[in-house]
Amino acid sequence: MSNNVDFLIIGGGAMGSGTALSLAQGGHEVLLLERFEPGHVNGASHGTTRNFNPAYAQPEYLRLLQRANTLWDEISLQANTQLLTRTGLVNHGIVAEQRAMHQVLAGAGFASELLSIPEAQERFTGMKFETEVLHIPAGGQINADAAVSTMQALATGAGATIKHHHQALAIEVIDDELVRVRVRHQDSESTVSAKHLIVTAGAWTHHLLGVHNLPAIHVTEEHPVHFALSSTSAKFPGFNHIVDGRRDIGSRVFGPVYGMHTPGQGIKVGWHGSGQVTDPDHRKHQVIEEQILGLQQYAQRWLPEVDSQVYESVSCTYSNTDDENFILDRLGPITIGAGFSGHGFKFVPAIGEYLAGLALGTRGSEPLFSASSTQRAPLFLERRRALGIS
Numbered sequence: 001m002s003n004n005v006d007f008l009i010i011g012g013g014a015m016g017s018g019t020a021l022s023l024a025q026g027g028h029e030v031l032l033l034e035r036f037e038p039g040h041v042n043g044a045s046h047g048t049t050r051n052f053n054p055a056y057a058q059p060e061y062l063r064l065l066q067r068a069n070t071l072w073d074e075i076s077l078q079a080n081t082q083l084l085t086r087t088g089l090v091n092h093g094i095v096a097e098q099r100a101m102h103q104v105l106a107g108a109g110f111a112s113e114l115l116s117i118p119e120a121q122e123r124f125t126g127m128k129f130e131t132e133v134l135h136i137p138a139g140g141q142i143n144a145d146a147a148v149s150t151m152q153a154l155a156t157g158a159g160a161t162i163k164h165h166h167q168a169l170a171i172e173v174i175d176d177e178l179v180r181v182r183v184r185h186q187d188s189e190s191t192v193s194a195k196h197l198i199v200t201a202g203a204w205t206h207h208l209l210g211v212h213n214l215p216a217i218h219v220t221e222e223h224p225v226h227f228a229l230s231s232t233s234a235k236f237p238g239f240n241h242i243v244d245g246r247r248d249i250g251s252r253v254f255g256p257v258y259g260m261h262t263p264g265q266g267i268k269v270g271w272h273g274s275g276q277v278t279d280p281d282h283r284k285h286q287v288i289e290e291q292i293l294g295l296q297q298y299a300q301r302w303l304p305e306v307d308s309q310v311y312e313s314v315s316c317t318y319s320n321t322d323d324e325n326f327i328l329d330r331l332g333p334i335t336i337g338a339g340f341s342g343h344g345f346k347f348v349p350a351i352g353e354y355l356a357g358l359a360l361g362t363r364g365s366e367p368l369f370s371a372s373s374t375q376r377a378p379l380f381l382e383r384r385r386a387l388g389i390s
């Protein structure tokens with residue numbers, strides 16, 4: 001392993017892998033260090049499904065989405081592996097929001113349609129609807145495990161060096177073009193010097209960079225479940241149910257509901273951002289019984305073709321910023337990609353390109369993603385407080 005590199009990336013999850021791919025295919029020297037083994041389940045990027053939901057209103061996200069929409073297909077072609085399966089995606093719950101989003105998507109080049117309840121019922125037989133539905137045909141599911149391993153393989157093919165079981169312990173900024181990082185591998189420690197450092201360490205970002213001068217990141221342990229299918233013929237798109245707090249949805253509400261079909265595992269359903277705040281190095285890996293019960297009651301009402309008594313839970317971390325907007329910024333010789341707040345996977349190859357551009361100095365950051373905006377609106381905590389989640 002070279003101890004003197006141009007670009008050093010800490011963190012081989014989805015974001016670090018996407019950045020390594022973009023830099024390596026751009027002809028740049030890249031070393032990526034990942035503390036755990038390939039395919040590990042300790043972070044936020046494991047498992048076989050993530051929703052690709054284009055329903056975003058802010059132009060910053062729409063630009064990233066349009067780019068990711070293209071890049072997922074390009075990378076799949078390069079690797080001859082389909083990473084994004086376009087099953088279609090539905091958003092339902094608050095009609096006014098869906099109608100406004102229908103307009104926004106048209107302007108962003110994403111076709112969508114508003115379906116009446118009978119139309120949606122007929123098309124998506126595995127689900128129940130009580131409001132008009134926004135259907136986005138370009139939506140679908142990304143295979144997270146395959147995406148990470150594919151991007152790492154393509155990056156390595158383009159000349160990147162990827163080292164697993166290498167943990168960055170400390171970062172020392174020497175000047176604007178020199179950072180030293182102490183690294184542990186098995187029982188030995190060494191120092192890597194880099195012209196530029198990219199930190200994509202997910203839930204461990206504050207562990208590595210400290211909390212001062214960075215936006216708050218609340219790490220939560222999330223537990224969606226896979227319910228067994230009771231009918232193999234039922235049709236399921238990806239789905240987001242924005243729960244209208246004034247309506248009874250048949251269970252206590254712990255957040256917006258998201259879900260999708262995970263082939264071979266059933267229907268994945270979760271409350272968004274409802275997990276226990278945790279330290280990523282001391283996770284309990286413990287489900288919250290009342291939230292699981294809530295998901296079962298939800299399934300009984302809204303997912304008639306699943307068996308709500310047969311399920312398996314998944315454990316994974318969210319890195320939530322106060323306003324649930326990402327941190328994509330550069331501070332001197334360090335570029336940071338963090339705070340993906342449970343909705344980052346759909347953007348991965350575009351975020352990789354964005355972070356590579358920041359590191360190369362070929363692009364600037366945007367106020368929405370600034371690492372200096374430490375006073376962000378406390379939307380995440382307020383939503384949890386309103387739902388009685390501590």
Ligand SMILES: Cc1cc2nc3c(=O)[nH]c(=O)nc-3n(C[C@H](O)[C@H](O)[C@H](O)COP(=O)(O)OP(=O)(O)OC[C@H]3O[C@@H](n4cnc5c(N)ncnc54)[C@H](O)[C@@H]3O)c2cc1C
Binds near residue numbers: 200202203346
């Ligand atoms: C249950 C769940 C459901 C989700 N559903 C969706 C969805 O439907 N759609 C969507 O778009 N997004 C979704 N997401 C969000 C998405 O998965 C994340 O935004 C994304 O995976 C974040 O990637 P990351 O690379 O930042 O984090 P991680 O994958 O956690 O990567 C960080 C990496 O850094 C490594 N690391 C940390 N510290 C060090 C160190 N000191 N030295 C070396 N390596 C280090 C870690 O081991 C880890 O591999 C979901 C997330 C979860 C948890």
